[in-house]
Amino acid sequence: MEFKEALTFRHACKVFDENKKISKDEFGEILEAGRLAPSAMNMQNWEFEIIKDKELLSKVKKACWDQIQITSASELMVIYAKISELKNDEYIKKIVALKCKSKEDQEAYFNKVKAFIKNNVGDSDEQIYGWSRAQCYLAVQNMMMQAAVLGIDSCPLEGFVESELNKVLEINPKEKRVAILLAFGYKIKPTTPKFRLNLDEIVKYR
Numbered sequence: 001m002e003f004k005e006a007l008t009f010r011h012a013c014k015v016f017d018e019n020k021k022i023s024k025d026e027f028g029e030i031l032e033a034g035r036l037a038p039s040a041m042n043m044q045n046w047e048f049e050i051i052k053d054k055e056l057l058s059k060v061k062k063a064c065w066d067q068i069q070i071t072s073a074s075e076l077m078v079i080y081a082k083i084s085e086l087k088n089d090e091y092i093k094k095i096v097a098l099k100c101k102s103k104e105d106q107e108a109y110f111n112k113v114k115a116f117i118k119n120n121v122g123d124s125d126e127q128i129y130g131w132s133r134a135q136c137y138l139a140v141q142n143m144m145m146q147a148a149v150l151g152i153d154s155c156p157l158e159g160f161v162e163s164e165l166n167k168v169l170e171i172n173p174k175e176k177r178v179a180i181l182l183a184f185g186y187k188i189k190p191t192t193p194k195f196r197l198n199l200d201e202i203v204k205y206r
């Protein structure tokens, strides 16, 4: 599928065909698209959790405004925005070492990351969460577009009550917070049209 075709294919699917399952290989490609997403300073501020347990899924659905996508999807993913790891020098060093091989390069890049977090992000949990969450959306978009290329429908879900979801998923919000949920599967209703502002309403030149 051409990229432009995939852009129109992708839509927020409101209900999936419960009987149609995504193959393991294709879901693997979707996960890989998430892994390859860009992030500021390459900090990869995300974690993907796939919920398979039926009982847990129905509890998650309740915490997500009872949205039917949660339980009709073939795969339901929770995307977490990392918090504590971005405050942990060991995590930052691990990421830095992926790219920088010499001790000098590692130290220089480590200091750059620390300065970026201090000056551009901030050190409160709320600030780190906001920053990490922004990176998560890039992974989400990559995964939705990879799904579309494979003819797989998706729906991003921000409609949830975080305190309820934390209880159900047993999350410690000092460690990580839910950024968004992502449901994948096959639609049972036709793709909805796009309702967007015109380009001249959103693009400015000066």
Ligand SMILES: Cc1cc2nc3c(=O)[nH]c(=O)nc-3n(C[C@H](O)[C@H](O)[C@H](O)COP(=O)(O)O)c2cc1C
Binding pocket: 010, 011, 012, 013, 014, 067, 155, 156, 157, 158, 159, 160, 180, 192, 193, 194, 195
């Ligand atoms: C961050 C985000 C959160 C969203 N949360 C929900 C949601 O909880 N439930 C839902 O049905 N759609 C949700 N949507 C889908 C949007 O309503 C949808 O993308 C928008 O109306 C444009 O329609 P389209 O995606 O079909 O082109 C969300 C979309 C985004 C980007």
